[in-house]
Amino acid sequence: MKTIILTGGGTAGHVTPNLALLPSLKEAGYEVYYIGSYNGMERKLIENAGIPYFGISSGKLRRYFDFKNFTDPLRVLKGYAEARSLIKKYKPDVIFSKGGFVAVPVVLAAKHFHVPTIIHESDMTPGLANKLCIPSAQTVCCNFPETLQYLPQDKAVLTGSPIRAELLKGDRLTGLQYTNLSASKPVILVMGGSLGSVKVNQAVRQILPRLLTRFQLIHICGKNNLDESLIGTDGYVQYEYVDSPLRHLFAAADIIVSRAGANSICEILALRKPNVLIPLSAAASRGDQILNAKSFAKQGFSAVLEEEDLTDDSLFESISSTYENRKQFIEHMETSHLNNAVETIMKLIYDAASA
DSSP, X not given: OOEEEEEOOSSGGGTHHHHHHHHHHHHTTOEEEEEEESSOHHHHHHHHTTOOEEEEOOOOOOSSOOGXXXXXXHHHHHHHHHHHHHHHHHOOSEEEEOOXXXXXXXXXXXXXXXXXXXXXXXXXXXXXXXXXXXXXXSEEEESOGGGGGGSOTTTEEEOOOOOOGGGGGOOHHHHHHHHTOOTTSOEEEEEOOTTOOHHHHHHHHHTHHHHHTTOXXXXXXXXXXXXXXXXXXXXXXXXXXXXXXXHHHHHHOSEEEEOOOHHHHHHHHHHTOOEEEOOOOGGGSSSHHHHHHHXXXXXXXXXXXXXXXXXXXXXXXXXXXXXXXXHHHHHHHTTOOOOOHHHHHHHHHHHHHHO
């Protein structure tokens, strides 16, 4: 039996692709372990999946001044020692890293023991954590054709992002029954990422009366972002977070309004859902969501509304136009060749573990 250690954490985007690989790994007979942070959100997700979980110390590596910059390197060193101990104990044949700062000490420790490591970069350009890991990796998977230019040619593989198989098995009627919405009006699904988005939430709620004349809305708004004044509004339902029923909400949606996190938009692509992407602004990020969204727009998969251009009228027009042209978006998405990521990555894992 081959052994694999999965790692990654910090956001759902650093965990869900690992979860997507689990059924295939189990079917192939791998013994699977997971290394994440002590109390990160990944812990609950992985433990709920029944995978042995080990927390290690981790620190964020910042490009800006912060007093924690003086203490976090010590946390990284401690995490490196803990990762080395776990790798020595469980002797993995291969490691798969989805990124996040907790993965850095794991990948470096794997290099010490000459364990082959496959890492996955979701965004258009590698983040700082993956930049640190790339020299120690055997293979670097990516989502976008444009990303290949930023990666070592002998390591880069265009795979797309692993998508949880259950997301593709949703039922529209079940979704409508779950939300108590009607089949007589089109449905918009609004998502702001795993932590929600205050700006997207506010923008959608600002034009809610206009939207409800034509659409119904399922709004996944993030923890502590419910608007109690809107509870009971006809045609509008809101949730902080949706887990298992999410596949049915996807099936019920006619179009999706979303941030442009790489894993989220890859799920939207796999589901062939017309969408409006509102990427996180460059002022609030390193600009990766803007690049992700532009790539999808260039390929005809998405309409893009940048945060700086977000107004009541521009949002309403983007949603209305996307719905009117939904067939065109679907046709473009059906041409994509990036929907076999699990199969492609499983072959890379098999080759690495068997070398």
